[in-house]
Amino acid sequence: MISVIRAGALGLFLFSLSAASAQTADTASGRPYERVANRIISSGLMSGQAFPILRELTSTVGARLSGSPEAEHAVAWAQQTMQKLGFQNVHLEKVAVPHWVRSSVEEASIILPGPNTEVPLRICALGGSIATPRDGITAEVVEVKSFDELKALGDRARGKIVFFNRPLDPSKVSTFEAYGGAVNQRGQGAVESARPGGVAALVRSMTTRLDNVPHTGAMGYNDSVPKVPAAAVSTLGADLLDSLLASRKGLRLKMKLGCQTLPDAESADVIGELRGSEHPEEVIVIGGHLDSWDKGSGAHDDGAGCSHSLEALRLLKDLGLTPKRTIRVVLFMNEENGLRGAKAYAAKDRPGEKHIAAIETDAGGFSPRGFGVQADSQVVERIARWAYLLRPIEADRIQKGGGGADISELGKKGVPTLGLRVDGQRYFDYHHSDSDTIDKVNERELELGAIALAILSFVLAQEGV
Amino acid sequence: MISVIRAGALGLFLFSLSAASAQTADTASGRPYERVANRIISSGLMSGQAFPILRELTSTVGARLSGSPEAEHAVAWAQQTMQKLGFQNVHLEKVAVPHWVRSSVEEASIILPGPNTEVPLRICALGGSIATPRDGITAEVVEVKSFDELKALGDRARGKIVFFNRPLDPSKVSTFEAYGGAVNQRGQGAVESARPGGVAALVRSMTTRLDNVPHTGAMGYNDSVPKVPAAAVSTLGADLLDSLLASRKGLRLKMKLGCQTLPDAESADVIGELRGSEHPEEVIVIGGHLDSWDKGSGAHDDGAGCSHSLEALRLLKDLGLTPKRTIRVVLFMNEENGLRGAKAYAAKDRPGEKHIAAIETDAGGFSPRGFGVQADSQVVERIARWAYLLRPIEADRIQKGGGGADISELGKKGVPTLGLRVDGQRYFDYHHSDSDTIDKVNERELELGAIALAILSFVLAQEGV
Numbered sequence: 001m002i003s004v005i006r007a008g009a010l011g012l013f014l015f016s017l018s019a020a021s022a023q024t025a026d027t028a029s030g031r032p033y034e035r036v037a038n039r040i041i042s043s044g045l046m047s048g049q050a051f052p053i054l055r056e057l058t059s060t061v062g063a064r065l066s067g068s069p070e071a072e073h074a075v076a077w078a079q080q081t082m083q084k085l086g087f088q089n090v091h092l093e094k095v096a097v098p099h100w101v102r103s104s105v106e107e108a109s110i111i112l113p114g115p116n117t118e119v120p121l122r123i124c125a126l127g128g129s130i131a132t133p134r135d136g137i138t139a140e141v142v143e144v145k146s147f148d149e150l151k152a153l154g155d156r157a158r159g160k161i162v163f164f165n166r167p168l169d170p171s172k173v174s175t176f177e178a179y180g181g182a183v184n185q186r187g188q189g190a191v192e193s194a195r196p197g198g199v200a201a202l203v204r205s206m207t208t209r210l211d212n213v214p215h216t217g218a219m220g221y222n223d224s225v226p227k228v229p230a231a232a233v234s235t236l237g238a239d240l241l242d243s244l245l246a247s248r249k250g251l252r253l254k255m256k257l258g259c260q261t262l263p264d265a266e267s268a269d270v271i272g273e274l275r276g277s278e279h280p281e282e283v284i285v286i287g288g289h290l291d292s293w294d295k296g297s298g299a300h301d302d303g304a305g306c307s308h309s310l311e312a313l314r315l316l317k318d319l320g321l322t323p324k325r326t327i328r329v330v331l332f333m334n335e336e337n338g339l340r341g342a343k344a345y346a347a348k349d350r351p352g353e354k355h356i357a358a359i360e361t362d363a364g365g366f367s368p369r370g371f372g373v374q375a376d377s378q379v380v381e382r383i384a385r386w387a388y389l390l391r392p393i394e395a396d397r398i399q400k401g402g403g404g405a406d407i408s409e410l411g412k413k414g415v416p417t418l419g420l421r422v423d424g425q426r427y428f429d430y431h432h433s434d435s436d437t438i439d440k441v442n443e444r445e446l447e448l449g450a451i452a453l454a455i456l457s458f459v460l461a462q463e464g465v
Numbered sequence: 466m467i468s469v470i471r472a473g474a475l476g477l478f479l480f481s482l483s484a485a486s487a488q489t490a491d492t493a494s495g496r497p498y499e500r501v502a503n504r505i506i507s508s509g510l511m512s513g514q515a516f517p518i519l520r521e522l523t524s525t526v527g528a529r530l531s532g533s534p535e536a537e538h539a540v541a542w543a544q545q546t547m548q549k550l551g552f553q554n555v556h557l558e559k560v561a562v563p564h565w566v567r568s569s570v571e572e573a574s575i576i577l578p579g580p581n582t583e584v585p586l587r588i589c590a591l592g593g594s595i596a597t598p599r600d601g602i603t604a605e606v607v608e609v610k611s612f613d614e615l616k617a618l619g620d621r622a623r624g625k626i627v628f629f630n631r632p633l634d635p636s637k638v639s640t641f642e643a644y645g646g647a648v649n650q651r652g653q654g655a656v657e658s659a660r661p662g663g664v665a666a667l668v669r670s671m672t673t674r675l676d677n678v679p680h681t682g683a684m685g686y687n688d689s690v691p692k693v694p695a696a697a698v699s700t701l702g703a704d705l706l707d708s709l710l711a712s713r714k715g716l717r718l719k720m721k722l723g724c725q726t727l728p729d730a731e732s733a734d735v736i737g738e739l740r741g742s743e744h745p746e747e748v749i750v751i752g753g754h755l756d757s758w759d760k761g762s763g764a765h766d767d768g769a770g771c772s773h774s775l776e777a778l779r780l781l782k783d784l785g786l787t788p789k790r791t792i793r794v795v796l797f798m799n800e801e802n803g804l805r806g807a808k809a810y811a812a813k814d815r816p817g818e819k820h821i822a823a824i825e826t827d828a829g830g831f832s833p834r835g836f837g838v839q840a841d842s843q844v845v846e847r848i849a850r851w852a853y854l855l856r857p858i859e860a861d862r863i864q865k866g867g868g869g870a871d872i873s874e875l876g877k878k879g880v881p882t883l884g885l886r887v888d889g890q891r892y893f894d895y896h897h898s899d900s901d902t903i904d905k906v907n908e909r910e911l912e913l914g915a916i917a918l919a920i921l922s923f924v925l926a927q928e929g930v
Contacts, residue, residue: 041636041638042636045635045636045637045638046635046636170510170511170909171506171507171510171511172510173506173510173857173858173859173913175909208909367832367888367890369859392638393638394638394834394862397859423832423888423910425832425907425909425910425913426907426910429907442890442891442894444635444640444673444890445888445890445891448638448890
């Protein structure tokens, strides 16, 4: 009898050990979770789905600006994909989103004095811009590199098109930092142009590349000044305009935009999860944004983040790794021009639930480098102790500072927020432009991002934050 | 008088300090060389020449296989470029190199029984292969994944074309490791095919991609067995052949190659340097290989390494940074199919000179990650203490193991050898194929590699190894 009990106990013990080595801490090695992390890595690299998922999104849906039919198609696609992958509690959380639409009418040309001296420029409306009058706007141009420079011009900007031409600072190693140092021209250029009586804003594209592709992006208005139309011009076009302004007298610019803002549309965040086995009420959000700009097909921004998130949860599920806490994929709607999905998600009352961390991936499908953590230093240190699990894929740089736009609303409520950090040198080559297509995504680099996300979210689900 | 002397002494002291902060240890910060490293970073990113150099090489010279007129053009270009950049002691060191030439005749097709059932395959001769008879070889096929499998077939391989179809192992994080695990099929496939009486070797392309582009590369013969022709087939072609072999009886393969080996040609390593101000006889070599395969334009392999090396020395020179020890760029000839330039460089008697380190860059123009060091652990540690200088560009992974083919001959003589490590996920997508062209190179990623090389070679020149 005793021997039977012993055998039974031993059997149970062996079973637990085997489950432990497959799934959990694996503390015997002194490097807990190392085996499970390595299983995630090799399974992802051998038979990962990140690229097929992204290919499907970009080919069957394509670009998907908030409010558009394509965005609704993306919502349906994401919900079906989560169901097909076998996620739990798949559902939509509805949200009203802005509905701005581009028109096929968007053109600009430099007009030099004399006959036959129109030089066309590649432009695109900035997202949220009003249209020009039907015949366009033709005016002289003032070129500035900053709002201070514009202010110093005073009345000389009146009646002019204001051309903002401060490039992304190439000396910055971080292209995101370079972008951050230039993007106020795009966001506030229209308002600042209108203050002294400017009639339109033309903004150098927010890209590290010199080419002939305009890059769109969000801009805003302010009730205190008139609304004027705003467009981005390709960097080559900006350089041309700059050089002609310096060398030719009497230059004027003609700009025509047909875009408009329609009433808000109904859309949704798309949500699915693996329920936690021990603390299902404690939630780790992983996600990106499902909407994109209406250029290219939103492959890196942020198709990659959607694919990372879906694939991370799929990897865990298909490897039979049940997390102790709930890991929830949230594909946020309307990051690009409103953050409505992010705000709605964070504002929703979720009785009994507690978010213990949120991880966003919205920096493209490039090789992962690590995670940025927006939290107090103790939390950063507690998360950073897992860096060795990410070392084999060289994604082990876990450092303070990061997060993401969609999860910042959760951050304001005290939830530690993390952002997947990837190699950022190519991101702004494609960002918000016709160049952001799947051929710019490397299958293995994309998968490695999903793997990094799967490993970190799983260990946080097991061990807490 | 005393006051004059004091003023003079102080003046000298101030001058030294300013030179020190500009150029050398900058020990006051507790992080020596940090300022100079940051100057190199921002200067490279602001006005780097790595990409223009590579564009010139790939557009004016293009592919440059050892022995070809294009390789001689590359030698002249490299010498002129070093002279234009103001390097010192620019010279050629002559070396005889193999001269293998591809022919326009290279074709293969699967022949299925029945009329009109030829299915063409995209192939290319492996470098060094003999031609087939003028009418080609038509034979049955045996498919194997390893030499052991081939051995087990015994006499069943006689008279057949041997198809080596072991892919690069996708589960390896390091694509170089995956390549290393598959490349014996290319290198020794012809010899192993001939042993049991096979008539030709067809090898799955050594790439991580599934596409229709064949990848060439070196192969060898052995005097103990007959020479048989050898070609690479695209990965898509390999998959097709594999599936037809499994499903269709009586399949034969037709292969025709017109390549040949001509007598050795004269060529050269191209060398230029910045002479050391204190220990000019102590030399740090930095370099890549000037030859390429005759496919694409050798942009990543190894135009990038040539560009890295030239740009690293240019950066130091143009920043007025005179090294204490000599930093020498060596652009080696014939890495791809003979290492003749590497061997000649290492064998040459250089009285009074001592090589203290050699750094190779031959892994493509991708974002740098760090350096691999082939030396004893103490040397690795001494080099690794400079990692913080490379931290701002996240190229600070300095670890044991590395080097490079061209500098391995110096390594055999006891010189510590280092290899620039870059993000390797995309390298084998392009390697040795028509895809290896400049549009696959990102300007900033390439420049960052040159910056990493400039920083490390400079600090080693100042501080020794």
